[in-house]
Amino acid sequence: MKSENLLQIRNLFIEGFYENQWNTIVDDISLDLKRGEVLGLIGESGAGKSTIGLAAMGYTRQGCRLASGSIKLDGMELFGASEEQLRSIRGEKIAYVAQSAAASFNPSHRIIHQYAEGPVQHGIMDYEQARKNAVKIYDRLFLPDPEKIGLKYPHELSGGQLQRAMVAMSMSCEPDIIVFDEPTTALDVTTQIEVLASVKEITEKMNKAALYITHDLAVVAQVAHRIMVLRNGGLVEEGETRRLIKKPKEKYTRDLLSVRTLSEDKNDEDKTDVILKVKDVYATYNGVDNVLEDINLTVRQGRTVALVGESGSGKSTLARVITGMLPATRGEISFLGQPLSPDLKHRDKNNLRRLQMIYQMPDTALNPKQTVRTVIGRPLDFYFGTRGKEAEKRIRDLLTRIELEPAKYIDRLTPELSGGEKQRICIARALAAEPDFIICDEVTSALDQLVAEGILALLQDLQREMNISYLFITHDLATVKAIADKIVIMLEGRIIEQGEKTEVLTPPHHAYTDKLLASVPVMDPDWLDNLLDKRASTFLS
Amino acid sequence: MKPVIWLILRRAGFGFLTIIVISLIIFIGVELLPGDVAEAVLGQNATQETVEAFRKALKLELPPHVRYWVWLTDFVQGDFGRSLANGREVSGLIGWRFANTLFLALTTAAIAIPLSVMLGMMAAFYRNTLFDKVISITTLSFISFPEFFIAYILITLFSVQFNIFPSMANINESMTLVAKLHAVLLPALTLTCVVTAHMMRQTRAAIINVLASAYIEMAELKGIRRLRIIMRHAFPNSLSPVINVVALNLAYLIVGVVIVEVVFVYPGLGQLLVDSVSKRDIPVVQASGLIFAGAYISLNMMADILSMLANPRLRQSQTS
Numbered sequence: 092m093k094s095e096n097l098l099q100i101r102n103l104f105i106e107g108f109y110e111n112q113w114n115t116i117v118d119d120i121s122l123d124l125k126r127g128e129v130l131g132l133i134g135e136s137g138a139g140k141s142t143i144g145l146a147a148m149g150y151t152r153q154g155c156r157l158a159s160g161s162i163k164l165d166g167m168e169l170f171g172a173s174e175e176q177l178r179s180i181r182g183e184k185i186a187y188v189a190q191s192a193a194a195s196f197n198p199s200h201r202i203i204h205q206y207a208e209g210p211v212q213h214g215i216m217d218y219e220q221a222r223k224n225a226v227k228i229y230d231r232l233f234l235p236d237p238e239k240i241g242l243k244y245p246h247e248l249s250g251g252q253l254q255r256a257m258v259a260m261s262m263s264c265e266p267d268i269i270v271f272d273e274p275t276t277a278l279d280v281t282t283q284i285e286v287l288a289s290v291k292e293i294t295e296k297m298n299k300a301a302l303y304i305t306h307d308l309a310v311v312a313q314v315a316h317r318i319m320v321l322r323n324g325g326l327v328e329e330g331e332t333r334r335l336i337k338k339p340k341e342k343y344t345r346d347l348l349s350v351r352t353l354s355e356d357k358n359d360e361d362k363t364d365v366i367l368k369v370k371d372v373y374a375t376y377n378g379v380d381n382v383l384e385d386i387n388l389t390v391r392q393g394r395t396v397a398l399v400g401e402s403g404s405g406k407s408t409l410a411r412v413i414t415g416m417l418p419a420t421r422g423e424i425s426f427l428g429q430p431l432s433p434d435l436k437h438r439d440k441n442n443l444r445r446l447q448m449i450y451q452m453p454d455t456a457l458n459p460k461q462t463v464r465t466v467i468g469r470p471l472d473f474y475f476g477t478r479g480k481e482a483e484k485r486i487r488d489l490l491t492r493i494e495l496e497p498a499k500y501i502d503r504l505t506p507e508l509s510g511g512e513k514q515r516i517c518i519a520r521a522l523a524a525e526p527d528f529i530i531c532d533e534v535t536s537a538l539d540q541l542v543a544e545g546i547l548a549l550l551q552d553l554q555r556e557m558n559i560s561y562l563f564i565t566h567d568l569a570t571v572k573a574i575a576d577k578i579v580i581m582l583e584g585r586i587i588e589q590g591e592k593t594e595v596l597t598p599p600h601h602a603y604t605d606k607l608l609a610s611v612p613v614m615d616p617d618w619l620d621n622l623l624d625k626r627a628s629t630f631l632s
Numbered sequence: 633m634k635p636v637i638w639l640i641l642r643r644a645g646f647g648f649l650t651i652i653v654i655s656l657i658i659f660i661g662v663e664l665l666p667g668d669v670a671e672a673v674l675g676q677n678a679t680q681e682t683v684e685a686f687r688k689a690l691k692l693e694l695p696p697h698v699r700y701w702v703w704l705t706d707f708v709q710g711d712f713g714r715s716l717a718n719g720r721e722v723s724g725l726i727g728w729r730f731a732n733t734l735f736l737a738l739t740t741a742a743i744a745i746p747l748s749v750m751l752g753m754m755a756a757f758y759r760n761t762l763f764d765k766v767i768s769i770t771t772l773s774f775i776s777f778p779e780f781f782i783a784y785i786l787i788t789l790f791s792v793q794f795n796i797f798p799s800m801a802n803i804n805e806s807m808t809l810v811a812k813l814h815a816v817l818l819p820a821l822t823l824t825c826v827v828t829a830h831m832m833r834q835t836r837a838a839i840i841n842v843l844a845s846a847y848i849e850m851a852e853l854k855g856i857r858r859l860r861i862i863m864r865h866a867f868p869n870s871l872s873p874v875i876n877v878v879a880l881n882l883a884y885l886i887v888g889v890v891i892v893e894v895v896f897v898y899p900g901l902g903q904l905l906v907d908s909v910s911k912r913d914i915p916v917v918q919a920s921g922l923i924f925a926g927a928y929i930s931l932n933m934m935a936d937i938l939s940m941l942a943n944p945r946l947r948q949s950q951t952s
Contacts, residue, residue: 108895145853148853150853152849152850174849178856178857179855180853180856181853181854182853182855182856183855186853186854187850187853187854189849191846194845194846194847195849195850196847196848196850197847197848197850197851197865197868198847198869198943198944198945199868199944200864200865200868201870208851208854208856209854209855209856210855212855212857212860213855214876244944244945246944246945346689426753480782548843586719610724
C-alpha cells in the first residue's frame with residue numbers, strides 16, 4: 092500500500108462565490124480515512140459537509156473553488172490535478188452516492204446501463220461482465236428479482252429500491268472509498284432501514300472505506316466508526332462514535348444529541364370542545380378507487396393530532412379533503428359543530444379563514460417575487476380588509492410573534508430568507524387569518540434538525556398562547572413523540588390505530604405501528620444491528 | 633398512467649379537430665372577401681347572363697354551409713375544383729408545385745437540422761467560450777438579415793462571382809436528382825441561414841438546462857468524459873424541446889418560404905398562392921391554404937408524438 096491513509100485531507104479551505112465575493116465555506120478541515128473505516132460527517136445544511144465529500148473526489152460545484160490545502164487519495168494529490176487525472180479516479184477509486192437517487196439516475200436509460208457505464212468507460216470490464224457483477228450485487232442488497240430489475244427504468248422502482256440501486260452502482264468499479272451524501276434523508280423510516288442495511292453490508296463485509304454525510308446523528312451512529320461534527324464549514328468536534336454519543340465535549344454536539352424533548356404531556360380530559368370532526372369520510376381521485384376509506388377522527392381545541400404514515404398512506408389526501416380541495420365522496424366533516432361543505436368553493440370566507448394550512452416546502456409555498464410584507468399583508472386584507480397603517484402594525488406584531496425582527500425582515504423578498512425563516516413566514520401568514528385550526532403538512536421535514544425544533548417549539552408556544560388546534564401530518568415519529576397529544580396512524584388510506592399519545596406509544600401496538608416505531612433510529616450505535624438480527628431471527632423462525 | 637397509445641390518439645384527434653377549424657376559417661375568410669366573386673373575376677363589363685352562369689358553375693347560389701360541406705368532401709376525395717383563372721384542375725396546378733416545395737424544404741432540412749443540432753451541442757459543450765460566442769453571433773447575424781438579402785448575397789457570390797450555382801432555381805420533372813439538387817442549393821443555403829440560429833440556440837439552451845440536473849453531476853462523479861455526458865446523458869433528455877423547434881422550422885420551410893421562392897424564381901406552392909390571391913383564384917387559394925395548414929398541423933403533431941415517445945415514462949406505460 093502506497094500510504095496508510097486511503098484519504099488524507101490537510102488544512103482544506105474551500106470558497107464559494109456569493110454576495111459578489113469569495114467566502115470561505117470550508118474552513119481548515121483535516122481528516123484521515125483508513126481502509127475499512129467509516130467516517131461520519133454530521134452537521135446542518137451549510138455546514139459544508141457535502142462540499143467536503145465532493146472535494147474528496149476533487150470535485151466542486153458551480154460557484155465554488157478549492158482555495159488551499161491538500162487532498163491525497165491513496166497517495167495521489169488531487170489538489171491541482173488535471174481534469175483527465177481527476178476523471179480517471181472518479182467512480183474508479185472513489186464513488187459517490189447521492190441524496191436523491193430519483194434525481195441522480197438519468198431518466199432516459201435503464202438502471203443496468205447506468206450501472207455498467209462506469210466500468211465500461213473506465214475500461215475495467217466489458218458490459219457482459221459488469222452486468223453479471225450487477226446481478227450479484229443487486230442480490231446482495233436484497234433488490235427484488237436481481238436478474239431483471241436492471242432492465243427497468245428509474246421511474247419504475249420505488250424510492251428505497253432506487254437508492255439501493257445507486258449504492259450498487261457506486262460499487263460497479265469496486266472503488267476504495269464511497270462517499271454517501273445523505274443517502275437516506277429522502278426516505279421513509281421503514282425504507283431507510285433497507286438502505287442503511289445495504290450501506291453496512293458494503294462497508295463491513297466488503298471492507299470499503301466510506302464518508303457518510305448526514306444531518307441525523309442517530310443515523311450516522313449506526314454506520315460510522317468515527318464522527319466529525321461540522322458547523323459553518325469548520326470542525327466542532329471529532330471522536331470515536333460511542334465516545335462522542337456518550338460524552339460529547341461541545342455544547343453544539345450536545346444540542347444535536349438532546350433532541351426532541353419538547354412536549355409536556357397534556358393528558359387532560361377536561362377539554363371537550365371539538366373543533367373538527369371527520370365522520371365516515373371516503374374520497375377518490377378517479378371516481379373508482381377509494382384513496383381514503385372510512386376515516387373518523389376528531390380534533391379538540393388547543394390540541395395537536397399527529398397524522399402518521401408512510402408516503403402514499405393518504406395523509407396528505409386527508410388534508411386535501413378537510414380543506415375541501417378534494418371533496419369527500421361520502422361522509423361528513425364538521426367544523427365547530429357546523430357541517431362543512433365538502434367542496435372548497437361552497438365554503439364561506441369565515442370558514443376558510445378559520446382553517447389554515449402550512450406546507451412542506453416553504454420555498455414553493457411563497458411567491459418569490461413578493462416581500463414579507465406582501466405575503467403576510469395579503470390575508471389581512473383578504474379576510475379583514477385591514478390595510479395601510481393598521482395592517483403594517485399587524486404585520487410587525489406577527490413578525491415579532493414568530494421571532495423574526497420586523498425591521499430586518501419586513502422588506503425582504505422571500506428568496507432572501509433561509510429555509511427556517513421561510514417556514515416562519517408561512518406560519519405568520521396562516522396566523523394572520525386568526526385561525527382556530529391549522530393543518531401542518533410535513534412542515535419540518537425539509538428543514539435541518541435544530542431549525543425544525545425551533546419551528547416545533549414556536550408552534551407549541553403559539554398553541555399555548557392562542558389555543559390553536561393542529562393537525563400535524565408527518566412521517567417522522569420523533570416529531571410525533573415531541574409534540575402530539577393524540578396520534579392517528581394511517582396505512583393504505585385507512586386509519587389503523589388512533590388514540591392518546593401515551594396509549595398509542597405503549598405496547599401492545601397494531602403490527603404496523605410496531606414496525607413504524609421500531610424503524611425510528613435511536614441514538615445507539617448497536618440499534619441497527621440489533622434490529623436486523625431481530626428481523627432475521629423472526630424471518631427464520 | 634394512461635397507455636401512450638391513448639395519448640397519441642388523443643393528440644391526433646386534436647390535430648384533426650384543428651384542421652376542421654382551420655378549414656372553416658379559410659372558407660369563411662374567403663366568403664368575407666368584399667364584393668361579389670363572380671363580378672370581381674369576370675370584370676365590370678360582364679353581362680348578366682355570364683355572371684349568372686359563372687355563379688352556377690361555382691355553386692354560388694347555394695347557401696354557405698352546403699357549399700362548405702361540398703368543398704370539404706370534394707377536397708378529402710382529392711377533387712380541389714377548377715382554377716378560375718385558367719379553368720385547369722387545381723390538383724394539377726398544386727400537385728407538382730407542392731412536390732417542389734417539399735423538395736426544397738427537405739433539402740434544406742437535410743443540411744440545417746444536423747448542422748444546427750451539432751452546433752447547439754458544441755456550443756453547450758464549450759459554453760461561454762470564444763467558440764460559443766462566435767457561433768451565437770454568426771447565427772444570430774444571419775437570422776437578423778432579411779431572407780432576400782442573404783439570397784442576393786449568395787447569388788452575387790456563387791452565381792455572379794464564381795458561377796458555380798445557378799441564380800434561377802427553375803426545376804422541372806425531366807431533371808435528374810443531382811441536377812435538381814444543384815439547382816436548389818442556393819435557395820436551400822439561404823433558408824439554412826435563416827433557420828439554423830433558432831434551432832441551434834434551442835438545442836444549446838435545452839442541453840444547458842439539462843446539464844444542471846443531478847444526474848449530470850452523478851455522471852461526472854462516475855468519471856464519464858464530458859463529450860459522452862453531453863451526447864448520452866444530456867441530449868436524450870433535451871430531445872423534447874429540440875424536436876419541437878425542428879418541427880416548427882420544418883413547417884416554416886414548407887409554409888413560409890415565398891420570398892425565397894420569388895427571389896430564385898422557384899416554382900413552389902408559395903408563389904402560386906401569392907399569384908392566386910392577386911388573381912382572386914379562390915379554389916386555388918383555398919386548396920393551398922388548407923394544404924399549408926395540414927402540413928403545419930401534422931408536423932406539430934408529429935413533434936408532440938415523438939416527444940412522448942422520447943420519454944421513457946410515457947413509452948413504458950404501454951407495457952405496464
